[in-house]
Amino acid sequence: MVMDMSTSSHQVLHAFCVRPEISFEAQGDNEEVILVVRAHPITQLYWIINGFLFLIMLLGINYFIPHFLQSAQILFLNAMIISGIFTYLWINILSWYFNVGIITNQRVIDVDLSSIIYREVTYTNLGKIEDVTSKGGGFIASYFNYGNVFIQTAGTEVNIEFIDIPHPADVAKLVNQLMNQGSEQ
Amino acid sequence: MTNIADWLNSGHLIVWFFKAFAIVFTSMYLLFGIVIYKQTQIMIKTVESPKSALMLLISLIQIGAAVVLLFWAIML
DSSP: OOOOOSSOEEETTTTEEESOSOEETTOOTTOOEEEEEOOOGGGGHHHHHHHHHHHHHHHHHHHHSOTTSOHHHHHHHHHHHHHHHHHHHHHHHHHHHHSEEEEESSEEEEEEEETTTEEEEEEEEGGGEEEEEEEOOSHHHHHHTEEEEEEEESTTSOOEEEEEEESHHHHHHHHHHHHHHHHHO | OHHHHHHHHTTHHHHHHHHHHHHHHHHHHHHHHHHHHHHHHHHHHHEEOTTHHHHHHHHHHHHHHHHHHHHHHHHO
């Protein structure tokens, strides 16, 4: 199946957005965002399950709370734990949302946000790309069609990695197409 | 001396320990909420989307929740 990259669309729960209404810092005047990719939602399932398990554990903990604590203290403890679970989920949502790969008609941008505190933004011009590799493997990755795309740049430049993104082969193909268009011009 | 022993036996120690723990924990939680908010602000500048305002609002709600918890811990 060949992806249509000419019309705007959001697929795989906003993990594969074609021509979205997204702009980025240092975007050029004639620079057009063609594709925005995030990790496939299925790879994020573990923290959603963890969140539910924490909530179930909270219900369990209430049975074992020491009797010497007052009801106001028990209520406060519950509120504190619920806030903690909310924060855990929110950090993971932010990490997923802002770990993004952007492909424009001029550049490839890799935005990484890990543990909320550390962020890294890598820009590479299409002309500096030497090699594009898409890798996918395993039962779940094959079933849901997600994998990694590695973009190798010239010399000592930082390489770009899009991890667990949907349709990795299509992404690699798009980058190759854009590289060829750039070299023809 | 007997007064101290009575105070310890009456459960005040647990109440004070709980309160101290609650204040320290919620203060740290508030600090963490502010860090998340600031980081969200930076990230929505890096990648601007129509959902940016919503992301910032949720981060702000988290700070609000932390402030409420801190006051609750003080009043506990």
